[in-house]
Amino acid sequence: MSTDTNPVEYPDRWILNLRGRRVAKVALEPHPAVSLDSEWEVVLKCPALLSHGSALTNPGLPLTPTSRSIASQLLATSVLSAVAFKSGALRMVFDAGLHLKCPAGSAEAAWEITGPQGWCFTSMPGGGLTVSPGRAEAR
Template identity: 35%
Template sequence: MSKVIREYEDRWVLPLRGTHVTDIAVRGGNLTLRVDSGIEIRVGMDAELTPGSIARKDGQLRPLEEMDFELVQQALASEILSCVVGKSGALRIVFRSGWKLVVASDRGGAGTSIVEGTIPLWTRGGGLSSALGYPVRDMNEGRPAGDD
């Protein structure tokens, strides 16, 4: 797995493609997904799941807190195809199972973060962290961010 984060004007694409969710638990009011790369994804129970298109707004977005935990486990115990975090605080993860996990930028999302060990990679309130040393490639310019 490449550890390069791709940066666009309004979002970052985190290097989680091809990783697999190995553990799903509810801890402290958050849903925690442990990924085989050592990453943990934590979202509030107001995060939403959908089996359909996010763009269509067809009413299939369902808050985790309203779903049966067994269905949540079945939906998310899968390979991650895409993990996008918005500079606005939004989060979208697409799974091979066809399900999408979404934290909208205008929803609570308390505790939403992506961490490796105890070090944050991304937090909803603080954005992207450089503490893990992942290189960031500026996709708007086609060169690593900070290179002049």
């Protein structure tokens, strides 16, 4: 598990430091949501793709409110990498070889990630990313 709990900003992305966090729950309605064991939650408001391995070799299947069998594959896996791109895209990799990708939405926020201490990352309509940083005393 990551010892640094705060996300780290780079010029084109945020590394969310969720490595080692386990998927505790997957909900599909009203939007697919992945809850981690550490107060972090990922809500997917636009269709995301879940694939085994790279999307270049396996484009994946859409993760939507009707894809129960696809979503169940995430349960009890651990996050290896979680990256929120400033373009509005999201990429997460899990230890079971699963890759979750969500592009920026054209008409609505594609996804939102909330965490402890007030952290909130939101993909903006048409691209871009807004970040509400955690409390200063928590950093």
